[in-house]
Amino acid sequence: VTSWPRRVAQRLAAALRRSGQDAHDVVSAPATRTVDLRIASSLFDQVRAHVEDFRRGEEAGFLVCSVSRLDDRDILLAREWHPIPDSAIERRAHGSVLSWSAQFNSSVLQRAVDLDATPVLVHSHGSAAPRFSSDDRAKERALLGAFSRIVDPLPTGTLLLGRGDAAGSFWIGGRNDRLAFRRLVIVGPTIDSWDAVSARPDGHMPRQRLARQTVAIGPESDEKLGAAVVAIVGVSGGGSHVFQQLTHQGVGTLIPIDDQVLDETNLGRHVGAQAADIDQTLKTAIAKRLAAGVDPLIRVSEVNEQFPSARTIAAMKGADVVVACLDRFDAREAVNAFCRRHLIPLVDIGMSITSTSERLAKADGQVIVSLPGEPCLRCFFLTDALLEWEREHRPPGYDQNPDAAGDPQVVSMNGVLASEACNCVLDLITGYSGGERGARQWQYGGRSGQLERTDLPSRWPGCPACAQEGHGDAPAALG
Amino acid sequence: MELGDRKMLARRLAVAFGKAVDVTPADGQPAHILLPSIRLPEPWKPSPTRALTVWEGWPGIRPQFVIDESVVGETGEPPRSNHQVYLLDQSWRGFSFNFAFSGDDPVRAVQLWLARFTAERS
Numbered sequence: 001v002t003s004w005p006r007r008v009a010q011r012l013a014a015a016l017r018r019s020g021q022d023a024h025d026v027v028s029a030p031a032t033r034t035v036d037l038r039i040a041s042s043l044f045d046q047v048r049a050h051v052e053d054f055r056r057g058e059e060a061g062f063l064v065c066s067v068s069r070l071d072d073r074d075i076l077l078a079r080e081w082h083p084i085p086d087s088a089i090e091r092r093a094h095g096s097v098l099s100w101s102a103q104f105n106s107s108v109l110q111r112a113v114d115l116d117a118t119p120v121l122v123h124s125h126g127s128a129a130p131r132f133s134s135d136d137r138a139k140e141r142a143l144l145g146a147f148s149r150i151v152d153p154l155p156t157g158t159l160l161l162g163r164g165d166a167a168g169s170f171w172i173g174g175r176n177d178r179l180a181f182r183r184l185v186i187v188g189p190t191i192d193s194w195d196a197v198s199a200r201p202d203g204h205m206p207r208q209r210l211a212r213q214t215v216a217i218g219p220e221s222d223e224k225l226g227a228a229v230v231a232i233v234g235v236s237g238g239g240s241h242v243f244q245q246l247t248h249q250g251v252g253t254l255i256p257i258d259d260q261v262l263d264e265t266n267l268g269r270h271v272g273a274q275a276a277d278i279d280q281t282l283k284t285a286i287a288k289r290l291a292a293g294v295d296p297l298i299r300v301s302e303v304n305e306q307f308p309s310a311r312t313i314a315a316m317k318g319a320d321v322v323v324a325c326l327d328r329f330d331a332r333e334a335v336n337a338f339c340r341r342h343l344i345p346l347v348d349i350g351m352s353i354t355s356t357s358e359r360l361a362k363a364d365g366q367v368i369v370s371l372p373g374e375p376c377l378r379c380f381f382l383t384d385a386l387l388e389w390e391r392e393h394r395p396p397g398y399d400q401n402p403d404a405a406g407d408p409q410v411v412s413m414n415g416v417l418a419s420e421a422c423n424c425v426l427d428l429i430t431g432y433s434g435g436e437r438g439a440r441q442w443q444y445g446g447r448s449g450q451l452e453r454t455d456l457p458s459r460w461p462g463c464p465a466c467a468q469e470g471h472g473d474a475p476a477a478l479g
Numbered sequence: 480m481e482l483g484d485r486k487m488l489a490r491r492l493a494v495a496f497g498k499a500v501d502v503t504p505a506d507g508q509p510a511h512i513l514l515p516s517i518r519l520p521e522p523w524k525p526s527p528t529r530a531l532t533v534w535e536g537w538p539g540i541r542p543q544f545v546i547d548e549s550v551v552g553e554t555g556e557p558p559r560s561n562h563q564v565y566l567l568d569q570s571w572r573g574f575s576f577n578f579a580f581s582g583d584d585p586v587r588a589v590q591l592w593l594a595r596f597t598a599e600r601s
Contacts, residue, residue, distance in 0.1 A: 308565035334565035341568055395575055396562035467505040474568040477500050477513060479529075 008109050011150045034182040035155060035170045037065065037120065038343045039078035040373035040470075041188025050083040051124040051161060057091060058098045060084050060123035062108045064115060066472035067154050068317045068342050073182065074155055075317065077343050079117060079470040082108050097135045098123070105143065109150060116475055118154040119147060122161065129197050130162035132169065144171045155179055166194045187343055187372050189438035190431035191320055193227075209295065210250045217432035222250060228429045231255035231319040233307050233335055235287045237409050238349050239325030240271040241418030242425075247291045249426055253299040255315050256287040259306040269411035308334050317342055321425055324348045325418075327407060329382055329390045336370065336377040337465040341472055346370040347424045348377055349417045353408040353446065363410070363446025365417045368456075369424050372469060374439040379460040381441075413446040420444075420451065480534060485510045488534065488585055495586040497527075502567060509535035511567065514589070519546075520597045522553045530589075531571055538583035544592040545571035558599055 039047070051059050061083035065076040088104040112119045121143070124130070132140070140158050147156045148171035157170030157179070168181025184194040204223035206214065214222050228251050232239050235256040243256055262270060262277045270283070272290035284302035291298045303315045316322060322344050324335045332348060339346040351365035370376045420442050427437045444451050459466060480488075485501050489512050492499035500513040512532045519526040528550055533543040545564050548571065551557055557572060564573040576595040580588060 306563065308563055308570040310570055313565075313568065313570065337565060338568070396573075397560065397575075462507065464504075464508055467508050468567075471504060472568070475502050475504075477502050478531075478567060478569060479515075 008113055008150055032178060034073040034180050035076060036073060036182050036185055037076040038185045038187060040343060041186050042373040043078055043081055044186045046081050047122055051122055052126060054126060058123060060098055060121060062119045062121055064112045064117050065120055066117045066470055068472040070318050076120060077470040077472045112151060118151040118156045121158040124161040128163040128165060130160040130167045132160055132167060140169055145174050148172055149174050164194055165197055167197055187345060189435055191428050207250060217430055221430040224430050225250040226252040229253040229319050230321045230425060231257060231316045232323045232325060233257045234325040235283050236266060237269045238414045238418050241415050242323050242325055242421055243287045244271045244290055245422040247294040247298055254291060255301045255319060256284045257303045257307060257312050258283040259304055265406060269409050269414060319344055321345050321428055323421060329386055333378060333382045340376055340465045340469045343372045343470050345428050347421050349421045351414055351417055355408055363413055365444040367417055367420045367424060367442040369439050371439040375456045375459045376463060376465050378465040379463045380457040417444055480510045488512060491585055509533055523550055523596050525549060531566055541580045542588050545573045548572050
């Protein structure tokens with residue numbers, strides 16, 4: 001790999017000075033962290049169309065990825081796909097090995113550095129249970145050892161696609177023995193997991209308590225739900241319903257997020273709450289108690305803080321799905337922006353009731369499913385005008401004012417929205433609808449009882465949330 | 480905001496506040512300028528601290544101004560009327576603070592935001 005652009009070359013020189021070892025030093029040590037790669041299904045379709053087209057021989061390309069760093073793993077978030085063009089490929093120059101120009105490597109690397117991101121090489125052999133060939137390994141050593149020093153401290157690597165499975169080899173700081181590839185997660189109307197051949201989960205024991213549901217939605221649903229992680233932001237009027245149903249549906253790990261203690265007015269709509277909880281019990285503790293009552297094996301990682309505290313951000317990064325059950329539009333905007341940055345599907349529910357002359361005038365609610373690559377809430381629902389209206393009429397802290405009138409609420413109407421939201425989560429995880437649902441909205445009229453599904457409007461080209469799609473963790477400049 | 484305008488904005492803020500870094504997430508988005516070491520009036524600590532400014536609608540609209548969450552007054556409490564803001568995957572502290580502003584001087588706009596800390600001396 002020659003003729004590095006100046007900024008890339010400076011990074012490489014600095015990395016080599018820091019480490020004091022060359023790119024081939026490898027010390028045996030067990031991998032301590034794992035790597036997932038998360039990609040929107042629309043982008044993944046482009047990747048497959050290229051690398052699974054063998055008409056001219058093997059093909060390859062680079063994903064430019066940002067990183068979402070958790071305690072125990074790095075999640076690479078695919079942002080851009082750079083297929084190696086035929087003009088850059090030197091076919092049969094080195095036997096059966098696919099070769100391409102150093103200039104193409106340099107341009108991809110430069111793009112990654114410019115985005116504070118990292119390149120991942122992708123190709124396919126067109127078969128299941130994929131294994132890297134010795135040629136693949138030789139290419140990897142030559143290329144990724146150098147790449148990993150330039151993008152340090154970000155990982156870089158190579159991914160070999162199979163048929164519903166994948167192999168990966170990831171490097172950091174010139175070494176490839178510290179990171180173990182775990183899975184490729186394709187985020188679309190259904191969340192598809194292509195597990196690493198070496199990291200396939202052990203056999204799952206079917207849960208008798210889910211027997212009727214499994215008959216309804218398919219034999220694989222139990223295992224998929226058991227492996228799923230769902231964060232629920234706000235576990236009060238709507239969120240407590242959602243939390244309860246997800247426990248019954250068999251979601252393996254739940255992350256309830258809420259900083260409030262139950263008050264007396266919550267008792268009229270908070271599922272799982274008891275009179276003794278008033279002014280005593282955190283809403284997340286009520287959720288945890290409820291889950292333990294259904295199945296003590298459900299993992300509940302409660303966070304007693306308000307989004308976007310650092311703890312809530314850290315907890316939500318590992319979620320497969322986020323469900324937002326929040327009253328304030330600015331809070332919903334923040335959760336929406338977070339989900340875009342981390343390529344996490346968002347299911348948002350909201351209910352608005354107005355009363356006049358002591359009668360219910362309007363009861364409008366909606367469930368919106370927002371997926372990476374599709375319109376987000378900020379594109380069409382959380383508009384500038386709506387957010388400005390809230391800033392003027394309900395500024396932050398408005399709901400903390402003891403003299404403020406509480407919003408009208410009806411537990412059974414919340415329940416309708418929450419049930420549909422749980423159908424959305426169930427479909428994202430298991431794909432039970434066969435693709436009939438996806439990114440859409442369901443509008444509910446509490447007076448008429450009508451629930452109507454509509455397509456989402458187009459994306460907003462200037463959307464500030466979509467502009468940060470897949471950016472992951474905060475830029476390094478922020479510290 | 481175009482790249483050239485962002486650079487000019489960052490340069491002017493750097494001259495006044497020591498350092499300014501353009502952290503705008505994408506072209507075509509409002510300028511996000513980080514002030515990594517901005518001095519706060521006594522008794523607010525830590526000072527210097529970091530602040531983030533977002534220039535949406537500039538110069539017609541005043542910039543958004545948020546500071547590091549660790550900033551507290553003498554009693555250990557954050558400034559009044561504060562709220563958490565999610566920007567660039569971090570939690571920041573924003574405030575409600577009314578001030579009259581007109582003109583196109585970005586340094587003056589940030590100085591007016593800082594007056595908020597003088598107005599409330601914990």
